[in-house]
Amino acid sequence: MSEFTITGKAFPLLDEGGALIHNIDTDMIFHNKWLHLTKLEEMGPYALGNLQGYEDFPKRARPGMWVVAGRNFGAGSSRQQAVDCFKALGCVGIVAISVAPIYLRNAINAALPIVQVPDLAGAVELGDELVLDFDCGEIRNLRTELVLTPVPTISSIQAEIYRAGGLLKL
């Protein structure tokens, strides 16, 4: 394992049947009624405020969490707040089965680690410790000792931007 790792505890977004929720869109993540907010530190209280069952997410969130979700996470609008609200709460990153293209960019540019793991379903439970190794591009579940393999796309740019602390610091 390289030194360039990110560790956090998993917070999976699950439906009533216990499966990862798919198609969580940006209006569920950060509703359009709060779009006028431009200060990151004010955005935390609205994270997932329009996702049924997770309206209280900001109260349950703890710094150092990985947000874990299903397919097509972050579909919808280009709002950066949908990324920044998780940063505001101290989340270390996002692990999803797949991520909508604009959201993926926004997270990378904000230096919020984001990985797409096709085989994520059933592999992560609440509180599992997940370690992302940027250099080898793997994410490890310390409870199960399973290695999850993200899709390799844009990994070089992501690492470069992450090391710089965000696109605007390149």
Added chain:
Amino acid sequence: MGQTIIEKLVSAKIGRPAAAGDVVWLSQDVVTARDFGGASVVKNFLKAYGKDAQVFDRSRIRFTFDCNAPANTAGYATNQQICRDFAKQRGIKVHDVDAGIGSHLLIEQGLAFPGVTAIGTDSHYNILGAVGALGQGMGDVDVAYAFRNGQVWFEIPPTVRLNINGQLAANASAKDLTLSVVNHFGSGGLLGLAVEFYGDAVEKLNLPGRITLASMATEMSAVIALIPPEASVLKWLAERACVPVETMTADPDARYIDEVTLDLDVIEPMIACPYSPDNVRSVREVAAENIRLDTGFIGSCTNGRTEDYTAAFAQLEGGQVADGVTLKLVPATREVYAEMLYSGLLEKLFGVGALVHNQGCGGCAAGQVGMTGAGEVQVSTSNRNFRGKQGAGQTYLASPATVSASVRAGRIVVPEVKP
């Protein structure tokens, strides 16, 4: 080796052959920010580059205030003024609250045509694929970076070659074709991909129809839906652009990740039911459930052109919006508003009971033309019907003809065949 359209477009920009999977820095011909995201673009820019920093090329940057136009909250008003002040200091053009939807302005003003790259803080910027341009919606960090550097990082997506064969029924339109495509692929069904559209059902579409089709690429999470312009579209674009406009086509031996052919036979009116754009059924089927409605909306970047309102009026001519039902119109741009006003269409629509709002995104983004209350049922020509997006009510997505036929009937109905 042969190239797809997007590979060709990027290769031309970077001056060397590029292929799907390559990550490149891609220069942008047009960089825009809306009032949505715009203030954050400015704040990010000033913080990263300093308060006296200049933009890379002011002639290639624009602000377009369309999201909350004119501002009806203090927050938006403040954000717009932050953009105006920034623009004034740097000589950047502002399309203010009276202009209309930014992506449509780019097409109308001859700034978007085959081969052009453009970004904006609008997730439906890939609508520019309707004229063969690479438009991309981006967040305010990307756009702030591009204000300064004129470029963004870009991973060239693989391309799906999509052939759509079929004929629109006499009471169907480009929106019904579009909803059929969304139905086939589903939300996220084209995630991270470029799509090239071919087939007789696509080739026959006029420019507004192509705009409708390209606009909903976002609802399938595609990066871009490219519709190669045919002769009449190219002619229209050439009249508006200040430079020669040529089409950009894929090589015959281009490599695609997939080739999909949809044989739709006869395309009938379709409708996306709450709460997802891919929850698509035929209007015929939904109409049988006798769903009463409270309000209709015609507008948005998907269906806010004059042709859309003409089709809508045809369903209302000789009648009017039903008692207890409202019909709200938000033309896409000032040009559309003018066409409707001076042709008499606006008067006709007013006469049958429509409420006409000023141009812009008022039907979608900030919901200025009206949110829905709990229990309220809305039929809309927009592109999203996520739970809670437009208020607590239920939103159905359909064509202008279906919306106007339905507000006349007071319930969801199949539009009539009009000459």
